[in-house]
Amino acid sequence: MSIGLNHFLVISTVLFSLGIFGIVTRKNAVMVLMGIELILNAANINFVAFARFGGFGLKGQLMALFVIILAAAEAAIALAIVLNIYKTFNNVNVDEIDTLKD
Amino acid sequence: MSESLLIKIAITILFLPLTGFAVSIFFGKKFKYTYVIETLFISVVFILASVLAFVKLSYYVNANIVSEIQWINLGKVHVELGIMIDNLAVIMMWVVALISTLVHFFSLGYMKGDIRFTRYYAYLGLFTFSMTGIVFTHNLLMMYMFWELVGISSYLLIGFWFEKKSASDASKKAFLVNRVGDTGMFLGILMTFLTYNTFTFQSIFNQLSAGVLPFHSGFWLTVTGVLLFMGAVGKSAQFPLHVWLPDAMEGPTPVSALIHAATMVAAGVYFVTRMFPMLTGNTLLIIASIGAISAFIPATIALTQNDIKKVLAYSTVSQLGYMIMALGIGAYKFAFFHLITHAFFKACLFLGSGSVIMAMHHEQDIRKMGGLRKKMPVTYATFLLATLALSGVPLTSGFLSKDGILAGSYAFGSLTGYWIFAIVGFLVAALTAFYMFRLVILTFHGEPRDQHKYEHAKESPFVMAMPLVVLSALSVFFWYTPNPANPDAGWFLSSWVKNPVTVVPQEYRYNFMKTDEAAAPAAAESHSAEHHEVIFSESYTEAMHAAHYPAMGISIVLAALGILLAFAFYYWKKLDPDKLAESIKPLYNLSYNKWYFDEFYNGVIVAGTLAFSRFLAWFDSTIVDGLVNLSATVTRALSRFVGKFDSVVVDGLVNFMAYLSGFIGLIFRRFQTGKVQTYVVLAVFSLVILLFLFKSF
Numbered sequence: 001m002s003i004g005l006n007h008f009l010v011i012s013t014v015l016f017s018l019g020i021f022g023i024v025t026r027k028n029a030v031m032v033l034m035g036i037e038l039i040l041n042a043a044n045i046n047f048v049a050f051a052r053f054g055g056f057g058l059k060g061q062l063m064a065l066f067v068i069i070l071a072a073a074e075a076a077i078a079l080a081i082v083l084n085i086y087k088t089f090n091n092v093n094v095d096e097i098d099t100l101k102d
Numbered sequence: 103m104s105e106s107l108l109i110k111i112a113i114t115i116l117f118l119p120l121t122g123f124a125v126s127i128f129f130g131k132k133f134k135y136t137y138v139i140e141t142l143f144i145s146v147v148f149i150l151a152s153v154l155a156f157v158k159l160s161y162y163v164n165a166n167i168v169s170e171i172q173w174i175n176l177g178k179v180h181v182e183l184g185i186m187i188d189n190l191a192v193i194m195m196w197v198v199a200l201i202s203t204l205v206h207f208f209s210l211g212y213m214k215g216d217i218r219f220t221r222y223y224a225y226l227g228l229f230t231f232s233m234t235g236i237v238f239t240h241n242l243l244m245m246y247m248f249w250e251l252v253g254i255s256s257y258l259l260i261g262f263w264f265e266k267k268s269a270s271d272a273s274k275k276a277f278l279v280n281r282v283g284d285t286g287m288f289l290g291i292l293m294t295f296l297t298y299n300t301f302t303f304q305s306i307f308n309q310l311s312a313g314v315l316p317f318h319s320g321f322w323l324t325v326t327g328v329l330l331f332m333g334a335v336g337k338s339a340q341f342p343l344h345v346w347l348p349d350a351m352e353g354p355t356p357v358s359a360l361i362h363a364a365t366m367v368a369a370g371v372y373f374v375t376r377m378f379p380m381l382t383g384n385t386l387l388i389i390a391s392i393g394a395i396s397a398f399i400p401a402t403i404a405l406t407q408n409d410i411k412k413v414l415a416y417s418t419v420s421q422l423g424y425m426i427m428a429l430g431i432g433a434y435k436f437a438f439f440h441l442i443t444h445a446f447f448k449a450c451l452f453l454g455s456g457s458v459i460m461a462m463h464h465e466q467d468i469r470k471m472g473g474l475r476k477k478m479p480v481t482y483a484t485f486l487l488a489t490l491a492l493s494g495v496p497l498t499s500g501f502l503s504k505d506g507i508l509a510g511s512y513a514f515g516s517l518t519g520y521w522i523f524a525i526v527g528f529l530v531a532a533l534t535a536f537y538m539f540r541l542v543i544l545t546f547h548g549e550p551r552d553q554h555k556y557e558h559a560k561e562s563p564f565v566m567a568m569p570l571v572v573l574s575a576l577s578v579f580f581w582y583t584p585n586p587a588n589p590d591a592g593w594f595l596s597s598w599v600k601n602p603v604t605v606v607p608q609e610y611r612y613n614f615m616k617t618d619e620a621a622a623p624a625a626a627e628s629h630s631a632e633h634h635e636v637i638f639s640e641s642y643t644e645a646m647h648a649a650h651y652p653a654m655g656i657s658i659v660l661a662a663l664g665i666l667l668a669f670a671f672y673y674w675k676k677l678d679p680d681k682l683a684e685s686i687k688p689l690y691n692l693s694y695n696k697w698y699f700d701e702f703y704n705g706v707i708v709a710g711t712l713a714f715s716r717f718l719a720w721f722d723s724t725i726v727d728g729l730v731n732l733s734a735t736v737t738r739a740l741s742r743f744v745g746k747f748d749s750v751v752v753d754g755l756v757n758f759m760a761y762l763s764g765f766i767g768l769i770f771r772r773f774q775t776g777k778v779q780t781y782v783v784l785a786v787f788s789l790v791i792l793l794f795l796f797k798s799f
Contacts, residue, residue, distance in 0.1 A: 020782070020786055023779060023782050024779050024782055024783050024786075025779075026779075032778070032779070094777055094778060094779055095777060097776075098775065098776025098777055099776065100774060100775070100776035
């Protein structure tokens with residue numbers, strides 16, 4: 001059986017789900033960020049797959065490049081925010097960083 | 103002397119005494135001689151009344167001078183006030199003015215030294231004003247107003263010595279009993295106004311002759327007439343409202359002379375003469391019956407009374423009964439004639455009694471008098487002359503008038519078969535002669551029974567004796583007719599006083615008052631038009647002629663009998679009155695106790711009214727107040743319920759709303775966790791749902 005578009009899409013879906021799972025279930029904020037990276041990479045695989053098999057051509061590859069750059073930038077900022085959160089709350093447990101009254 | 107000048111004179115006569123009253127009331131305290139002004143005014147009134155009477159009766163003898171002003175004008179309702187000067191009015195006015203003037207002079211002597219002297223004269227002025235109003239009025243409304251005014255003047259004057267409880271009680275009794283009659287009169291006036299839309303006499307008579315009847319029936323015309331007559335019953339002290347007049351003797355004697363003998367009580371008779379054209383045969387029969395009863399009962403009471411004024415009071419009621427009876431049986435002219443003559447000799451009798459009372463130091467019991475003839479000759483002579491007139495002895499005016507009434511009752515009996523009136527009339531004539539001469543003999547003749555008082559008695563001064571002389575002089579026959587046996591021949595009855603034309607529809611008149619159209623219409627019309635006199639019918643004139651001499655004869659015989667009996671009992675002492683009284687003790691008691699009328703009224707009407715008022719008071723405090731309290735209680739209960747409802751239900755609802763909001767908020771608050779992860783879950787979840795929803799693309 002030759003590897004087609006669907007195989008890549010399945011992988012990216014699995015990655016996406018794992019990423020969602022990671023965001024939703026991790027207590028540590030850095031872990032949540034890792035989840036976000038996973039989601040982004042899943043989207044990247046999607047783009048590249050469509051570029052090879054879906055008729056996107058080079059547009060897909062280009063898009064993936066942009067996404068990687070953006071992911072890096074976003075990770076930097078996100079970590080900066082996490083640092084600030086740690087400064088404020090002394091804690092990076094996402095369950096405990098709300099100031100909403102119960 | 104034009105007609106308008108006569109009207110002006112009449113208005114002056116009306117308002118001068120009122121001015122005297124006002125002056126005395128407002129300035130009496132400071133200026134003690136206001137009574138001189140009042141007396142002066144009254145003398146002027148008398149002069150004016152004399153002028154008015156002279157001019158009217160000489161130059162305008164057949165005219166009816168009327169002057170009226172519009173008072174109330176509301177669309178359909180027109181009320182006029184006005185003055186009517188006709189022969190009746192000017193004669194009556196002259197009598198009122200004369201007697202009022204004489205009483206003013208008499209009171210100068212009688213009321214001398216009284217602490218409220220000026221106020222007495224003020225009240226006399228008020229009374230004269232009110233009486234003049236009644237005499238000159240041309241409509242029922244003014245008549246009623248002055249009727250009440252006269253009632254008030256009477257109340258004030260009877261209760262003049264109000265420190266005495268009997269006097270204040272008597273004045274209240276007079277006013278209240280009068281009021282009972284006035285209620286009937288007012289109802290009659292209302293019915294008249296309802297039917298005829300006017301109060302003026304002439305309009306009413308015109309409409310009635312055109313056929314307008316109250317509620318379109320003769321029965322209601324009779325009822326109206328009887329209701330109007332009730333006023334006269336009250337004012338003229340007829341049965342059953344006669345009880346106030348004897349008690350009214352508590353007032354000063356000149357007041358009794360003026361009001362309760364000559365003028366006010368005559369107002370009732372005057373009123374009936376004014377209303378005569380609208381009285382049906384049935385009304386007249388009722389009037390005659392009441393008059394006959396009122397003539398008989400007091401005559402029997404006067405036989406046993408021992409107070410000189412009470413005898414005269416009952417005599418007045420009896421004579422008024424004569425006049426009312428005369429009107430009821432159609433002897434209109436003689437009723438008015440008797441009114442005039444009675445005014446003079448009764449006033450003379452009362453003033454004479456006042457003279458006696460003052461001489462005897464306010465002793466009124468005739469059992470303590472006697473032999474005063476020698477001490478008070480003028481009083482005696484005038485009193486005797488007046489008594490002769492009252493008893494109906496020939497050559498006096500009283501004889502003429504009473505004889506006329508008796509002839510009328512005789513004719514009435516022969517025409518209608520009701521002989522009772524003639525019988526009563528003649529019987530009362532005999533009784534009158536008897537009790538009057540009893541009075542004269544016991545007071546003036548015989549031996550003095552109270553020696554001490556007798557010593558001090560002396561003749562009254564000129565101011566008191568002069569009125570007596572004047573009034574007794576007017577009690578002889580020649581002022582009224584040159585023929586002492588035939589009153590019709592004189593000017594009084596033939597040219598001055600005429601029978602009025604009755605306007606009641608034919609079927610409701612007495613048989614003898616029906617004008618027979620077929621028989622002699624032309625002659626009757628022309629004759630009556632000339633003399634403004636109604637020819638009742640041929641049969642009536644004949645009956646009167648036929649009755650004249652028999653009635654005269656019988657009345658002379660009966661008067662003589664009465665006088666003889668009086669002399670036999672009291673002068674010659676042939677018969678013993680005390681033994682006779684013992685032998686007919688029940689009758690004597692009935693007479694002496696005034697037929698127990700006062701006791702009957704007290705027991706039935708007064709007690710009944712008090713019981714009813716007690717019942718009403720109970721009703722008011724228990725039931726009405728109970729209802730009010732009940733409503734208050736119900737309101738309180740209702741308010742408690744509403745309050746509970748408000749606090750429980752309404753507040754509960756509001757609270758529930760709040761709870762609901764809170765609950766919903768509690769539920770939805772869960773979504774806001776502040777955790778990013780939760781939001782992510784939600785976003786993904788919604789995305790999945792959306793994907794499934796829009797699977798198509």
